[in-house]
Amino acid sequence: MSLLTGVGARPVETPTATPEPSRGRRRWLPYLLLLPGFAWLVLFFVVPTLQLGATSLYDPSGSVTAGYAMTWEFGNYPDALAYAWPQVVRSFAYAGIATVIGIVIGYPLAYAIAQKAGRWKNLLLVCVVAPMFTSFLVRTLAWKTILSDNGWLVHVLREVGLLGADGRLLATPVAVVLGLTYNFLPFLVLPLYASLERLDTRLLEASGDLYASPARTFVKVTLPLSMPGLVAGTLLFFIPAVGDYINAALLGNTNTAMVGNVVNSAFLSRQQPPQGAALSFLLMALILAIVFTYVRRAGTDEVV
Structure with a gap:
């Protein structure tokens, strides 16, 4: 199609519109983009979870060499809980204490980085995540050295x-909680920083103009606005801490074993996969119940 701009002028070609994709293609395009991630989750999460669920219902009288029969043995669940209930309670207690300590340490740190660090903000963020560049196992072994009976920390205390003359930190609940706090602290600080960094400081100034004390400003303004980051951070801290077994194995003793240690020994040492699988499912169920209750009581559905 052409348009004449005058007598003897050359025709000017108008650009032709690019045909739009059909409505059907546009409707299916988002799902096609999600397909690789969905396939990954099915292959490496759903299938192993179903297999673990099946393992939890095997006949517990079987063996690794002779095999296990699917007998739909739901009694594996109460039996596993009766066997490992002290470790289950201990895991949630240790993780809860470590989470509280993490909040006490992490909230002021995240606030300082987000609101007070200025040009040092990026450097401080790197310092927070730098330990994660090292293996989890190496970091825990470093704490084993720090807390050893001949270490400088015990000497100072x-x-x-x-600490008494024979007092020690290693192979105690204190060492396990300290290890959990150190290893998972970045998972709490980073979501908190993301919430506090978006905090509008004019709201804090307005609270001061209305004669609110700093403490009241924190309770009424800062804390509610940072609640999504606090909820996300505590969940990212608490959930892996409950299932951890490395800190208890390296920093604790037989009396500080957590449920992760029992699951590990059930699969690798005692050759009791049905018990280990049942404990894993019980742990997931308990964590999900706590997470849903916590999110509802926290009063926010926005998780950063």
Whole structure:
């Protein structure tokens, strides 16, 4: 199609419109983009979870060499809980204590980086995540050295009288909680930083103009606005801490074993896969119940 601009002028070609994709193609395009991620989840999460669920219902009298028969043995669940209930309670107690300590340490740190660090903000963020560049196992072994009976920390605590002459930190619940706090602290700080970094400081100034004290400003303004980051951070901290077994194995003793240690030994040492699988499902169910209750009570559906 052409348009004449005057007598003797050359025709000017108008650009032809690119045909739009059909409505059907546009409707299916988002699903096609999601297909690789969905396939990955099915292959590496759904299928192993179903297999684990099947394993939890095997006949517990079987063996690795002779095989296990599918007998739909739902009694594996109460039996597993009766066997490992002290470790289950201990896991949630240790993870809960470590989460509280993490909040006490992580909230002021995240606030300082987000609101007060200025040009040092990026450097401080790198310092928070830098330990994660090292293996989880190496970091825990480093704490084993720090908390050892001949280490400098125990020596200082003995000198100031906080530990007796024979007092120790290693192979105690204190060491396990400290290890959990250190290893999972970045997972709490980063979501908190993301929420606090978006905080509008004019709201804090307005609260001060209305004669609110700093403490009241924090409770009424800062804390509610940072609640999505706090909820996300505590979940990212608490959930892996409950299932952790490395800190208890390296920093604790037989009396500080967590449920992860029992699951690990059931699969690898005692050759009891049905028990280990049942404990894994019980742990997932308990964590899901706590997560849903916590999110509802926190009063926010927005998780950063």
